Amino acid sequence: MSDEADVGHDDPEEQHAEGDAAAGDPADDAEATEAALADAVAEYDDGLAAEVAALEREAAEASERAAELEASLRRTKADFQNYKKRAKKRQEQEKARATEDLVGRLTEVRDNLVRALDQDADADIRPGVESTLETFDRVLGEENVSVISPAPGEDVDPERHEVMMRVDSEQPEGTVADVFKEGYEMADKVIEAAQVTVSDEE
Template identity: 55%
Template sequence: MTEEEAAQTPDEEQPEGTEPADDADAESETEQSVEDVLGSTSTSLVAKVAVEDEGLAVDLEEHLADLERRREEAEAEAEEFESKLKRKQADFQNYKKRAKKRQEQLEERATEDLVERLLDVHENLKRAVEDEHENVESLREGVELTLKELNRVLDEENVTEIEPDPGEDVDPQRHEVMMRVDSDHPEDTIADVYRPGYEMADKVLQSAQVTVSDGEGDEG
């Protein structure tokens, strides 16, 4: 073959389905670059997630530590409150005991004072009975003086008589009805006082015994 023929002979044809070597290398490099990028991105994402997870874990730990601190503070406050409450209860019980004892002492003194004043009345009555009197009038005067002394003692103790007037309405809290009688007073009102009662500072010590009118005396 001459040089001219050789020059005119076309290059050998490439087998079908194959690419030139330069294109294959380029494609291979491209795929490798994509894999590198994906790998780098994936690593970055994993690292970012890890950092975020670590930050979240730290936040949770701090939050739990704060909750634990608050719980301990609450328990300490509860213990302090319970301790104060127990002290207050003990103080209150002691106060009640002291108040009760003081009240008992006051009542004892009041009773002693009343008895001492009544002893004078008692002695006067004894003398009135034991002494010889020339006449009834002198005895009467002695008894009247003794009664006056007794009334003074009762007045000092704020003791007053319950002695309603005839015609007044019956008060079940202060009057004890003994019987019903004919009377000129309106029906169901007090006809007469059989025995006076006594009250002390608005507290009834003894009800007055009374009779009640049945209204029969109004007729005729």
């Protein structure tokens, strides 16, 4: 009878062991958590390392691009300086050629004056002087220079005429009576105003 009672009851130690087996080992759980955490940290580190590497590549590319742009800027600046020097030199050459051309035409006027003076003292040099004046006026015209010589009775233009004095004249009051000295203008710009007298009341 006691044997039958024993059959119905398990050993308490065996029951405790079975309970421990069912609950699991806390040490194993901790190791699993640490392993999972280590894997997560390792994965994060790998991702962070990849991001750092990408940023480093971008920084290197940006630095290289900046160096290229700086070099291009230096070349452009040097090219512009060279262009300015060439333009200035070309302008000076053109100015020198223009001056040389003008001087060459003025020497023709001087030659005419020399020939007029080489005539005999009693010779009439007026025709020669008139011819020289025509040549000189032609040279001035080629340089876009015109003579300011208002006619008597013409209205006074304060920008082109300089009034020297008022005189009694048959011309209408306040108009040009006579030209004391002719003036000059070049390309519509007055170089020297004509000096005139103005008619006053009789």
